Amino acid sequence: MFTLEATEPILDDVVACVRQSHGVDFAGYRRGTLLRRLAFRMVRVGARSGAAYLRTLHEQPVEVARLVEHLTVKVSRFYRNAPTFDAVRRLLSDLPGGDTGAPLRLWSAGCGHGEEAYTLAMLLDDRPGEVWGSDIDAAALTIARQGTYATHAIAELPEALARRWLEPGQAATVRVRDALRARVRFVHHDLTAERAAPAASYHLVCCRNVLIYLTPPVQQRVLETLVHSLVPGGILCLGEAEWIPPSLSALTPVDHKRRIFRRAPSGDHAS
Numbered sequence: 001m002f003t004l005e006a007t008e009p010i011l012d013d014v015v016a017c018v019r020q021s022h023g024v025d026f027a028g029y030r031r032g033t034l035l036r037r038l039a040f041r042m043v044r045v046g047a048r049s050g051a052a053y054l055r056t057l058h059e060q061p062v063e064v065a066r067l068v069e070h071l072t073v074k075v076s077r078f079y080r081n082a083p084t085f086d087a088v089r090r091l092l093s094d095l096p097g098g099d100t101g102a103p104l105r106l107w108s109a110g111c112g113h114g115e116e117a118y119t120l121a122m123l124l125d126d127r128p129g130e131v132w133g134s135d136i137d138a139a140a141l142t143i144a145r146q147g148t149y150a151t152h153a154i155a156e157l158p159e160a161l162a163r164r165w166l167e168p169g170q171a172a173t174v175r176v177r178d179a180l181r182a183r184v185r186f187v188h189h190d191l192t193a194e195r196a197a198p199a200a201s202y203h204l205v206c207c208r209n210v211l212i213y214l215t216p217p218v219q220q221r222v223l224e225t226l227v228h229s230l231v232p233g234g235i236l237c238l239g240e241a242e243w244i245p246p247s248l249s250a251l252t253p254v255d256h257k258r259r260i261f262r263r264a265p266s267g268d269h270a271s
Helices: 002-023 032-046 050-061 063-070 083-094 116-125 138-146 159-165 216-229
Strands: 102-109 129-135 147-150 167-168 173-176 184-188 202-207 230-238 249-257 260-263
Touching: 002 032, 002 050, 002 063, 032 050, 032 063, 050 063, 063 138, 083 116, 083 202, 083 230, 083 260, 102 116, 116 129, 116 159, 116 184, 129 138, 138 184, 159 167, 167 230, 202 216, 216 230
Parallel strands: 102 129, 102 202, 129 184, 202 230
Antiparallel strands: 147 173, 167 173, 230 260, 249 260
8 A cells, every 4th residue: 555655756746747748737736635646546557656657647648637537526416515505595686686687607616527517507597697617627527518417416406406407317317407508618727727717707606625625825826716706796605614814805704604705795806
């Protein structure tokens, strides 16, 4: 079994290899997380040393793709952590323009396989609007666009939403109905490297359980990007283990427990 110490010497070389071949930069991720996941992949391919694993990465592009998939976190379900989505559902009418019928724009940042993005689209109900889902993993985005999921992915989804927006698939799967898929746009975007959001003027942004894997300086930079992407009065949802630093004075808590914040209705960007 590999130890974290055994993977430490090659980590920077692995990060450089992934950046060069896939354009994905993990330099801003916490080293402990990267080391544990790297050790797992080394065991899976039977690499006896760091040098051997680096050779595998250079000789087998498929392993680079598998490593990227393993380094990015995609544990999700529809309506995951139901109380958070219950709160979001209640807040939609309080968003700027939400009570007038104006179109809303929502963003699932770090969307993985798309369950969260589709959940947000379900919550829009009959309101006009669109949802953007972004991730650094191209393979995950392909799965998201296909919109087919194992039935266990909907364990927390309210039955009424499942009946309206999903249809039975093959072999214990469900498929997102075309009407819902049409409201969600999936794009490649690297939160740690790009200072601008995929689009502007989002009314609500969900970026849950992403920041915990990043170093503090990168967390700060990502949070600034998220805040800048919100319209005044817009809502930011983080994971329940995440918080904002005092320097982000443009955000005020709406729900402490669920880590939901509102950008000031008027004022400057985050300082």
